[in-house]
Amino acid sequence: MLKLELQRFSGAEVLPLFEGGKGISISNGETCGAWAATGGVGTFSGVNADFYDENNNVIPQVFHGKSRQDRRRELIEYAVAGGIAQAKIARERSNGKGRIHMNVLWEMGACEEIINRILESVSGCIHGVVCGAGMPYNLAEITSKFNVYYYPIVSSARAFSALFRRSFQRFKDFLGGVVYEDPWLAGGHNGLSNAEDSMKPANPYLRLVELRNVLNSFNLQKIPIIVAGGVWWLSEWEDYIDNKMLGLTAFQFGTRSILTTESPVARNWYEKLMSLRKGDVLLTKLSPTGFYSSSANNRMIKRLLELQDRQINIAENSSISIDIHGRKVFLDESKAKLMNAWIRKGFSTPMLTPDNTVVFTTPEQSEKILQDQRSCCCCLSACRFSSWCQHKGSTGRIPDPRSFCIQKNLQAIAHGGAVEENLMFVGHCAYRFSEDPFYDNGFIPTTQQLIDRIITGY
């Protein structure tokens, strides 16, 4: 049994065990409430969360607006309704125990409006807001207004230092903790900087010491660091507990907490999670956010990687050219043979990319890409797939067919869509489901059983 001391988070003494927030609708009010009920910190996703009709059925998020702006307004209303619905469920399920946090992405469309409106309605149900995917400079000011704690997710000491200097230092009272998410191990979007090599993982301990040193330099010795990314058995992290170099630490479980009886996706995802082996989770730069992300290398990801391979540079002048929407485009002639082979196999539709290249798709694939781009509902602040940008209307670059609509994919997979055909975020520790005897014979634990197990160190 590990010696896990209770710690103060978001105004209460709780277990230093966090549920990792998972959008869209994967960590929700049910999972969050169940986690909080064990005495830990539950986290529901406030990213386009589900809301319900009077019979408790999920209301599908269908967009009726003809223009992007109209669909954007619909999306915001859905997101606010979803956040409020999940917060209420979480509070009810928690029986007043533990803490309830809401997770949002800073780069989601209309993030500030959505957090403000959810907190205006149900700040009494939410003790903390956890925010990643971007640099949430205004997060502190927003949550502090509602007496709600905030938890930035960072992947380096440098990122925290920039946030603190520019904004957080004015709102120190409500800084609840800092989530350190290992960018080479964690599921979902990953905060790798341009200077870091996706193939060369750095030692998390050294990065955590660096983060602690930065926190201490700002006189934040009492602020805990929540360690996320690759955490499975706590017995493997004993050195990170009660360690003077790291100060107060807690642990966040993103991938492991997917499989519980309270999880909305457990049954659907179970077989896929159990089939994953080491190396089956890929860190790619395919997300329309422009961030790296970690997901199962399923058919959807394979298709996108193959599309990248069917790519030819545009040339100034050459002996091969193709017609794209009436425009004659010259291509690198050294790739002529390859191009003809792709066309013979049915990848006969060329599409321009913003990087001065052309990719070859099937006519059906191309139509689906265009359809997804046309029906954009502005779920991000800026999207490389559709060129949507909430500040200027467009990023100014042409839409990138090598990416995908993350909104459609995540909504689909959270609501029973095929786990091979949609984006399935998971962390690099997911192979451990098949190796950990805890899950033998198809066992799916309740959240309480999972926490009891985690507390033993395993």
Ligand SMILES: Cc1cc2nc3c(=O)[nH]c(=O)nc-3n(C[C@H](O)[C@H](O)[C@H](O)COP(=O)(O)O)c2cc1C
């Ligand atoms: C399916 C899935 C969805 C996720 N979605 C989000 C999200 O919406 N926002 C976020 O901040 N982190 C998200 N994450 C990251 C987790 O909250 C957590 O920090 C991370 O998974 C920890 O690493 P682990 O997977 O190795 O436990 C997601 C992770 C997974 C596996």
Ligand code: SF4
């Ligand atoms: S196209 Fe991009 S911004 Fe639009 S809904 Fe899809 S992912 Fe979101």
